[in-house]
Every structure is written in C-alpha cells, then in structure tokens.
Amino acid sequence: MIKPRALSGFPEYLPAQQLAFNRVLSLIRSTYEAHGFTPIETPSVEHRDVLTAKGADDAEIYALTRLNAGPDERDTDLALHFDLSVPLARYVAQHESQLVFPFQRSQIQKVWRGERPQAGRYREFYQADIDVIGRGSLSLLYDAVLPAVVSDALTRLNIGPFCIRLNNRQVLQGYFESLGLAPVAVPQALRILDRLEKVGIDRVRQDFTTLGVSPDTLTPFLDLVTSNLASDALLSELAGQARNALFDRGVTELHVVLSGLRDLGVPEANFQVDLSIARGLGYYTGTVYETKLLNFPGLGSICSGGRYENLVGHFHTGTFPGVGLSIGVSRFVPALLEAGVLSARTSTTAQVLVTLLQPEHQGESLRLGAELRSQGVSTEVYLEPHRLGQQLRYADRKGFRLAVMVGDTELQAGQVRVKDLQTGEESLLSRAQWALGIWQRLSNAR
Incomplete structure (x- = not known):
C-alpha cells in the first residue's frame, strides 16, 4: 500500500478552505471584469526558449517530460510557465493583428516555480494578473488605473488595511547614474536597494560600497528612502534635487500617477510613494508597485508589477509598451484563513x-x-x-x-x-x- 502524501510547496485545501479560496478568485475576477479587463488563458506549457527569453532563472523552471520518454525526448523543449507575463508577451506578439489596442487583459491561472517552499511561497500557486498593452505608445494614466483596480479588489475582499507602494525606476536609475555609476552597474544597485526590507539599511550601505559608492554619498538619499514623508512632500524633496533628465522624468511621472489615483477616487490610505521599491526584474522601466497588508507585514508583498516599455520585444519587431500588476492570491489566502480573516465555515456550495x-x-x-x-x-x-x-x-x-x-x-x-x-x-x-x-x-x- 502506498502511503498518501502531498508534495511540499504544492498546496492542497480542505473543502471549506477551497471554497473560501474560490470566493477570493471569483471576487477578484469580477472586479477585473467590472473595470473592462478581458479574461484570457494561455497554456500551462510553453517552449523553453519562450520562457527564458527575458532572462528567467533556469533553476526555477520545471521542464516537462513523459515518464516513458525515449532518449531523444529527455532534453525536452517544453516547460511549465513560471509567471503569466512572459506568456502574455508571446500571446500579444502572436495575435497582435487580431487584438484591439490598448489591450486590457486579465488572467487568473496557476504557475509553477522551483523555489524553496516557505510560508507564503509555493512551487505551485495562483496569480491574478491585469495588464494594459499599447501598440506604439500607452498613456501614463494607465499606471494609475491598474493600482485603482487592485485597490477596488482588495477593498471588496474586506481583508483589512493595505497600502500599494509605488515608485519610478527612472528616479532610481537617474539618481545612481548621477553618482557616476555606469549604466551596466545600475541594475545591481537596484537589486541592492530592493533588498532593503529583508536585510536592513546597514547591510544596504555596506553592499553599495562594492559598487564604489561611499556611505556618506548615499546618506541624503537613503534618509529620504527611509523617511516617513507623505507622498507629496517626498516628491517635493525629489523635485528640488534635479539631478538629470532621467531623474526629473521619473519624478514628473510619479506626479501624474498620484494625480490619476486621486481622480480615480482611490483613498489616500491605500497608496504611498516609497523610494525603496525597485523591483529586481530587469524589464521594468518606469512605475513599479508592491503591496502590503498592514495587519500582516510578515507576508511581504502580495501584489506587485510595473511599467515595461517593450516586454514583447523578444517576439516581435514592433513596440508594445505596457503596465501590469499581479495579485499573489496563494501568498495571502492561507495566512488569512489561519487568522480567521477569511471565513472557512462552510464546506458546501448548496444552501x-x-x-x-x-x-x-x-x-x-x-x-x-x-x-x-x-x-x-x-x-x-x-x-x-x-x-x-x-x-x-x-x-x-x-x-x-x-x-x-x-x-x-x-x-x-x-x-x-x-x-x-x-x-x-x-x-x-x-x-x-x-x-x-x-x-x-x-x-x-x-
């Protein structure tokens, strides 16, 4: 007799928990559709060269083979998708002549990632994505629309206070270039800053010295990064620095996004400019987002994303700028079920x-x-x-x-x-x- 056992990192719920999970997915889906986002679904399996086109970590990608595959099939060309952004880029490139732009898409599916399982991080998990992709150009106001949609969804879920923290990669890139960092070193600087919450300010200062940046040089900027200034006050401080054209453009874009969020009626408590938000992925070029549940700070970010100028570029010669946000449903639902924030009292769909x-x-x-x-x-x-x-x-x-x-x-x-x-x-x-x-x-x- 085989002992029943589940794989680590592949969550499995009892009926009442599954129903609660499904209610979360359903509410997010209905919110996305209420804002005019069209649902699509792409295959769970893509060609390996598609998934690695944007520099993904091969160690995190699950290859797909048959148990009785012959010797010529062992080195498979197929793999499970690790996120929904790269499949979206392939989808847009493949079907662009049949799509209507700006293309507002929602996609709620499982993804698979070969990382070490821990609280809130799984090898199989759900993502609930929304993206808007333009052809040739895309209004910056969409960078406000997406967090407004997410704010609506999280409010309707009634899971407690949250804050969508936003920044602009051009502010950070312009700042680091103004310090004399070569453009090739800027991505490493962004990754160092992105780890601030995990490793603390002292470790960040130390890591910057490996790039030849002295702690004293960084102090004024890091003081702003760790300050509790309100969004408008923080932008005023940044505007007074006027370091270079890239830096100034990032500050201006943040002003536009903040104004758009307010015009869309998003409560001030639900968003905040945060200069520590950098997002490690290299394809982000402008606005970036991370979202925290304020009553569950240990969960980390439950929703993240940003602006990208040409995610489709590896699959098409045209220019398709876009902006996207992804709610990591599997990250927060188990914790909220355990805390009783989400109800799991019924194990039937019938009344x-x-x-x-x-x-x-x-x-x-x-x-x-x-x-x-x-x-x-x-x-x-x-x-x-x-x-x-x-x-x-x-x-x-x-x-x-x-x-x-x-x-x-x-x-x-x-x-x-x-x-x-x-x-x-x-x-x-x-x-x-x-x-x-x-x-x-x-x-x-x-």
Missing part, C-alpha cells in the same frame, strides 16, 4: 439540504430538490437511508442554511417542513408555494 425521512419518499425528495434549483436555490438531496438526526448533523457540519423535510404527515397536509439550521426554528410551508417561499427567505437573509 439547502433536502432530507430523506422514509425510503419510499425518495422520488419526492428528488422532485423537491429539482424545484428549488429551478428557483435558483443551490440544493443538495440526501439519499442515504440514515436517521434524521444523522442527516441534520451532516447538514450542520457542512454548513447548510436550511433543511427541508417531507414525511407522511407533511405529504397528507400538502405541506413542507423547513428548519433554519442557524436558529433551530421550524416552519411549515404550502406545497404549492414552498419553493418560492424558501427563495424569498434566503434572499432576505443576504
């Missing part, structure tokens, strides 16, 4: 359980279930010949709202007995109008 009091009434129970479903009420019919008490315990454990009972007495009287499983109250409804009555009762309780 009503039709019981079976006597085997000879099985046909009637099935008809009752069909009638309820025709009224739009999700319903399960219990078909095992168990005692009523056992059926009600089953209903209680799964979290049904109502139980329906019909025996000889109810049939003779032309009635249906309904029990509210939350209050314990029972009532009799006319057999002619009972289904509508239950629908109205459930509707009023919402």
